[in-house]
Amino acid sequence: MSLRLYNTLTLQVQPFAPDRDNTVRMYTCGPTVYDYAHIGNFRTFVFYDILRRWLQASGFGLNHVMNITDVDDKIIRNATAQGKSISDYSAIYTKAYFEDSALLRLQKPEHVTPATEHIPEMAAAIRKLGELGYTYEGEGSTYFRISKFPEYGKLSHINFSGNRAGARVDVDEYEKDDARDFVLWKAAKENEPYWDTVVGRGRPGWHIECSVMAIEYLGDTLDLHAGGVDLIFPHHENEIAQSESLTHHPFARFWVHSEFLLVDGQKMSKSLGNFHTLRDILDKGFSPESVRYLLASVPYRKALNFTFDGLKSAATAIDRMRNFALRLATEPFDEGQDAALDERAVQATAAFRESMDDDLNTAEALAATFEYVRDVNIAMDRGAFRTGNRERAQEVLNLFDSVFDVLSTGADSNSLADDKIDALIEERKQAKKSRNFSRADEIRALLADAGVILEDTKDGVRWKRK
RNA sequence: GGCGCGGUAGCCAAGUGGUAAGGCCAAGGUCUGCAAAACCUUUAUUCGUCGGUUCGAUUCCGACCCGCGCCUCCA
Structure with a gap:
């Protein structure tokens, strides 16, 4: 048998293979760099890595894109509080993310794409959506009109009939026609960073970055799109709405989602004191x-x-x-x-x-x-x-x-050189021969302090680094 | 309220319509100058509860109990 994956779109486990030329076009939702990533984030990122590695072991080539969300409300808030620009601020946590990833031995995607480096492309996509009649504006912001996309809900399997309300729900701090509508472009506000673009002065909403960057690097239809289950709705549902309205092609063939991580049986939260980076x-x-x-x-x-x-x-x-x-x-x-x-x-x-x-x-x-x-x-x-x-x-x-990928040790082999270790082992061997066990144990302890563990076997001594 | 997931030994956890993988921990043992490593034995007659279907259910169906997630930013 070959690889089968559970597809959230169909709610079934299905045989997976790339659509063409044996290369998997995959997109994963990456970190929002407003703080150090926590263990829950890494559950998902490790999952991406395992997926990547198994796709490779299955003989597929990989073209994997992961975004870095480096502009959002929290980044703006925190950067402002510290008197930093959002790019200076997010650079700190982007760097930290890759340091952590390296420690966890996460393979780097073929393309890592920061949102702020793709603003003009996002604006162009939003304008095109407008030309196609999928958007409306309000107070300088641009919204996606869900009612124009009848398949909305096909990923999360939510039936929205009778759930229209018509009430103006203030979710993104802007006014919308329909509670489900989401913001594509946020009008510039006082003291907030902005870009001047073809859709006005402001900044992108969250969802649009993934659609635009995925399509730019991978084409209209991805083989696979991954994320945490919490992103199924609304984020991935919104990505589908935007992308398919834009291209009129299916956005992704497979959607795979990793489950949540709990800490001590509870959702991780700072207030519970079970929040771990x-x-x-x-x-x-x-x-x-x-x-x-x-x-x-x-x-x-x-x-x-x-x-x-x-x-x-x-x-x-x-x-x-x-x-x-x-x-x-x-x-x-x-x-x-x-x-x-x-x-x-x-x-x-x-x-x-x-x-x-x-x-x-x-x-x-x-x-x-x-x-x-x-x-x-x-x-x-x-x-x-x-x-x-x-x-x-x-x-x-x-x-x-x-x-x-856990067999090799973290490699702090700077502690003691191999030949030094071998010399000490030889000395211990002599000590043992003359039944000077106290010296033998002393050497063992000395090496242990240096992180080297000795094992006496019937075929002689072997050692390993802790 | 709506949608969804899960409850398997002390802990983590796989799994199947035919009678319970694996890891960790614990106890005893083999080996050993000591210490490791490794191996052996022991540890769920039982898979949340109660019914049903079946020759047979942990595995299918129903009800119930408990835990969790999403429905709002979130991996």
């Missing part, structure tokens, strides 16, 4: 790999309950996997090749692939990997594992790590 978590001594593993281990369509116990558990699980990788790399196995063990590796690979193909079932893929690790550990213990089995075993690990 990645930085906060790392400051408590957890590794970025642990965070990545935890966020990736729960399938994306299930709500993920984040706890620090869960993080500890993730760290231990990673250790188990790393210990296995170390053993595979360093233990001197007997010559030969065990056919059954190679077969076991092939089977593990197939199980892993089948799980990931099944709507990215990471929990099951993990189980397939751990079962394999246990079986091979057993084989190693009883001497059945041979040098000739290394290659296939390594392939299993490589496949696992091509998705989860």
Whole structure:
């Protein structure tokens, strides 16, 4: 079987493949850079990364666009409060976002597109929508008239009949004809940043940036559009309305959405005191790999309950996997090749692939990997594992790590050079030989302080960095 | 009120109309100068509750209870 994904548009799991030339045209809703991204944001961003990696593992090329929302009410408010320009302000958090992303080993999309670098294109699109009769103006702002788009609600599966109200609902602090209508262009207000464009002086509404940048970089129809479930309505519904009114083509073939992250069973909020940024978590001594593993281990369509116990558990699980990788790399196995063990590796690979193909079932893929690790550990213990089995075993690990990417350590190998470590291990070996165990333990402790852990095995000493 | 999701061992969590993956934690054991690592054994006769369909349901249907999300900015 090949990759199947749950499509919010159809409410079904469907076979996924790009529409043409084997390249997936995908768009994901990126961060709004008004503050440090929190762990909930990263749940979704890690999901994008897992999706990217599995699309690549499935043999597809990738053309992935992610926006950076660098102009919005919160950015303006915070920048103003600090006496900064919005670009100076948002630059701080854009930079922080990419630092955090690198720590979490998130692959960078082929195109990262800041909204403020595409204002003229947005204005042009809004003007075109106006020419096509989809918009109206009020007090210098431009709105999208939902009543002109009969399919509105097809993504969120909301039936809007009888829900018209006609009341003027003040949502974006501007007046609208219909509660569902949304703002495409906001008229400049006192003391707010603005752009002079073909649709007047002001700034873009939120939704238009995604439509315009997606179409500019990827064409009228995307293969895949992703985001968090909270964006289904109204954001993605609005994107569809704008885009399809503009191009008269389906905007995206697949819509995939990641579920929410809860903290200690509750929605994360600053008032509950359960609001965590990645930085906060790392400051408590957890590794970025642990965070990545935890966020990736729960399938994306299930709500993920984040706890620090869960993080500890993730760290231990990673250790188990790393210990296995170390053993595979360093233990001197007997010559030969065990056919059954190679077969076991092939089977593990197939199980892993089948799980990931099944709507990215990471929990099951993990189980397939751990079962394999246990079986091979057993084989190693009883001497059945041979040098000739290394290659296939390594392939299993490589496949696992091509998705989860947690095996390599954070690499602060500046602490102690390898040859220094080897020298100390040699000294300890001599100490042990002369039964000077206190010196041997001293060396172990010394290395431990430097983040190096020694393991005595029947085949000699091996070491790893913590 | 409308729409949707979920309730599986101490915790996280997969899964199926045929009798419960995996990870973490805990206890005991093998190995070991010590410490690790690894392995073994033990830990849900049971899958929110109550009914129904069925030879058989955790898996299908209904009702109920509980938790959560969206409907307004939000990953």
